[in-house]
Amino acid sequence: MSEIILEVENLRKYFPIKTGFKQVRYLKAVDNVSFTLARGETLGVIGESGSGKTTLGKTVIRLYKPTGGKILFNGEDIAPLPRKALKKYRKKMQIVYQDPYSSLNPRMRIRDIIGRPMKIHGLASTREEITSRVKQLLEEVGLPSEVMHRFPHELSGGQRQRIAIARALATEPELIVLDEPTSALDVSIQAQILNLLKEIQRKRNTAYIFISHDIAVVSYMSDRIAVMYMGVFVETGPTREVIGEPMHPYTKMLISVVPEPDPTKKIRVTEDLGEPQLPIDPPPICRFHDRCKYKLPVCDEKAPPKIPIGESGRTVACWLYGKGKTVERN
């Protein structure tokens, strides 16, 4: 068993919503999410727009203050720490965003963009030291060292995303959150970046949380997958199992509508699939209840527990699998 780097327990992130009245309501963007992550492992998080993926990623690395729950990073709970105390963890946890256009400071040269985090965290001090490390990092992400002197707008989208990755690597992180890192890129460029990320992981044994709404991309990248719906993990488990044999009705629906690049495998949608609501003070029952075609009476009464399935660490939060019930899969 490889070494656990991250243990997240019942993590919550609620955003207060202003209403006309005095009473405060909460948008529960992340609600009681738990998972673990080992060194060198990738957890993929899939889910539709607004399901809470980005909020989860930002909360885990403490760019957001959690509403509740634990984040054990190398065994230490960083959830309650105040800003100041976080500094020594910052360099260990990095994030790469979707949009390579807006995530890089347009007025800084590439050398400074990559060199800055080294300076802030005291990983390199002299000019020469920084320059030589920047060169190394550029090489690692497959760029010629001349780009050092350029500005972000002088680079293509794929090149900019390589810069964002190099910047994330600059502090030798143990965990990187990759939030839709290739969603803005063309497929051929996406393939380059995905393979680069895999290679970096192999070399550095970095743990990844890989977020995307693109299920094919996530399944290519991840050892395990978590399926997020309206702020909760409805299903988790090894990629092959979750994708190959989805159990939660939401996962089944999601996987059934992923288009394949094969005209002999056409998707057929005959019914209205509905849309998720905003999770604003949702009732304490399954959040998929209004769209679920397998709904049981209990689903309107109580939230489903997280039910372990088999020995592979798989879980599904659905009453269909509760109390020893067995249901035909598919």
Added chain:
Amino acid sequence: MMTLLEVAGLSVIYHTDEGTVYALDKIDLAVGKGEIVSVVGESGSGKSTLANTVIKLLPPYAKVTEGRVLFEGKDILSLSEEDMRSIRGNRISMIFQEPNIALNPLFKIKEFMTDVYLAHHPEASREEALSRSLEMLREARVPTPEDVLERYPHELSGGMKQRVLIATSLLNSPDLLIADEPTSALDVSVQAQIISLLKRLQREKNMSVIFITHDLAVAAQIADRIVVMYAGHVLEEGSVDEVFQKPLHPYTEMLMKSVPKIGAEKIESPPGSIPDLRRRIEQCPFMDRCPKAFGKCREKPPLIALGDRKVACWLYNEG
């Protein structure tokens, strides 16, 4: 099949501050009556430029330098703006990736839709326009259509807005619908519903569709025929089944191998990126990235017919 739209040898340039952009270079394309043609290509390949040329919505600093666009045999490019207005939104409709650009935030859906109908049916009453709008929302399987008519755009989700726009584009029973990445900003479940919807409408109304996408999987789902574009050129064209079964152009092949598939262990990552369009491409546009390139590729291969397929590559052309 009767040809509805024919694009022949079309070249379009943009005059920009940074020089001339050669966005389309001698493009050929035909769309039959009742056919769904998917135009597939990476960013900057010229897909939107092609669509905007067909519907004559290019910005003033763009210029068609050569070629023709024939709609039912009539040359669209020589039409006056006034004549074009009777075609646009009527015989040819268009939907875009970003529904917010098309919808006016200040108007309720019913005002927006009835205006579109009345623009081409000046003799009709508001009531007629309203009942037509309701009918089209039903056709587009918009849930609670009466309620949606009373809403403002910001009160609807992205997927619902896109369905409203599809319904709007159908108001005047167009012969051709051009959809420019209509599902690229939407979740897969909404995307699947919209694809099913467009296919059903095409079947029931014998409407022709040009479906533009960068996503091969989406093209495989929706198209009868696909046209593969790269850097302003058409590199390959054929029935969707044949092209996916055996891509001819090395670019198409590369594109297919770089799509991550569920359960795939490895994807190929071709080197390089698309060429700069600020100078006219004189060689095969894919030459610099092509694993099969040879000397002849320094000369640009024409798009030639191979049975009922077409390909622009010297591997298939003895020249």
